[in-house]
Amino acid sequence: MPMKPKKPCNAPGCPKLTRGSYCEDHARPTYKTDTPRLSSRARGYDNAWERLRNAYRAQHPLCEACEAAGRVTLTALVHHVQPIDQRPDLRLVWNNLRSLCKTCHEKSHGFDTKRQT
Ligand SMILES: [Zn+2]
Numbered sequence: 739m740p741m742k743p744k745k746p747c748n749a750p751g752c753p754k755l756t757r758g759s760y761c762e763d764h765a766r767p768t769y770k771t772d773t774p775r776l777s778s779r780a781r782g783y784d785n786a787w788e789r790l791r792n793a794y795r796a797q798h799p800l801c802e803a804c805e806a807a808g809r810v811t812l813t814a815l816v817h818h819v820q821p822i823d824q825r826p827d828l829r830l831v832w833n834n835l836r837s838l839c840k841t842c843h844e845k846s847h848g849f850d851t852k853r854q855t
């Protein structure tokens with residue numbers, strides 16, 4: 739009997755192929771009850787994010803919003819264009835990132851900056 743073809747793991751962003759729904763990394767029972775909405779904040783600041791943020795910041799040392807307006811302002815932080823509360827799958831997506839200074843970041847969040855970056 740032929741083996742079933744492997745399919746990508748159902749975990750968001752996981753490139754591994756598997757014959758089940760999840761690869762061995764994501765097959766743990768806890769993973770399936772771990773909804774992105776509840777855990778995005780807890781998982782939002784891990785090593786992968788640190789590395790990506792540092793790489794992005796190295797490429798975009800100046801605030802992109804200021805740059806677009808002709809100002810030169812150093813990046814204060816790397817912002818998620820689509821908030822990770824709503825799009826946890828875009829958390830580590832380069833195109834979803836933006837280098838911003840503090841002022842532009844506050845504007846982009848409508849001054850509600852307490853949690854999101
Ligand atoms: Zn700015």
Ligand SMILES: [Zn+2]
Nearest residue numbers: 817818854855
């Ligand atoms: Zn932000």
